[in-house]
Amino acid sequence: MPPYFDGPHYDRAAKVLNQYSHIVKYVASINTIGNCLMVDPVAEMPVIRSKGGFAGLSGRAVKYTALANVKKMRELLVDDIDVVGAGGVFSGQDAFEMILCGASAVQVGTCHWTEGPKCFDRICDELQSIMAEKGYNSIDEFKNKLKEWSKEGVALSREARMKKKAAGTITTAAAGKGSASASSGMDNVMLTALLMVAIAVLLADKMDVISI
Numbered sequence: 001m002p003p004y005f006d007g008p009h010y011d012r013a014a015k016v017l018n019q020y021s022h023i024v025k026y027v028a029s030i031n032t033i034g035n036c037l038m039v040d041p042v043a044e045m046p047v048i049r050s051k052g053g054f055a056g057l058s059g060r061a062v063k064y065t066a067l068a069n070v071k072k073m074r075e076l077l078v079d080d081i082d083v084v085g086a087g088g089v090f091s092g093q094d095a096f097e098m099i100l101c102g103a104s105a106v107q108v109g110t111c112h113w114t115e116g117p118k119c120f121d122r123i124c125d126e127l128q129s130i131m132a133e134k135g136y137n138s139i140d141e142f143k144n145k146l147k148e149w150s151k152e153g154v155a156l157s158r159e160a161r162m163k164k165k166a167a168g169t170i171t172t173a174a175a176g177k178g179s180a181s182a183s184s185g186m187d188n189v190m191l192t193a194l195l196m197v198a199i200a201v202l203l204a205d206k207m208d209v210i211s212i
Contacts, residue, residue, distance in 0.1 A: 088187020
């Protein structure tokens with residue numbers, strides 16, 4: 001389906017689809033956002049040749065529009081019609097968000113184009129890790145269960161970000177300590193080498209091998 005941006009457009013599309021629910025079993029939302037233009041500043045021309053450079057926008061840039069469309073279409077369509085979330089899925093978290101908004105399945109396009117087929121296993125593994133961390137045993141336990149905004153939710157999210165930031169600080173400090181230790185060890189080796197050279201020169205001078 002094309003991306004919709006206004007409430008009446010959602011309503012009209014859902015009304016038509018619901019009339020044919022005996023035929024339509026799922027919709028994929030969204031397609032690319034049309035009539036976008038990317039410019040090559042070096043060559044001073046469009047990046048692509050066709051249609052004067054005008055084309056559909058996809059990838060990470062369309063994720064939030066895709067999430068909104070998935071959520072709204074899931075609310076308006078009858079239960080017999082599934083929604084497939086598409087647009088900006090690059091990670092397990094992206095897939096989790098799509099399902100949370102009501103997607104029964106998730107489509108991966110741009111990521112597959114750039115990363116290749118190995119992206120599917122990676123995204124699935126990341127999604128399973130998120131589910132395990134949250135205590136979910138199946139997709140049905142969180143599918144289409146996006147919660148209402150709340151102060152408690154904001155506080156929970158803030159706490160999680162602070163913990164993640166603190167963990168990153170500790171990791172960085174540990175890495176810095178390791179680097180300092182390595183540097184200190186290297187300094188000791190250099191100092192020992194210089195002392196040995198000095199001792200060798202003094203002994204050589206004492207034995208009249210060389211004259212200082």
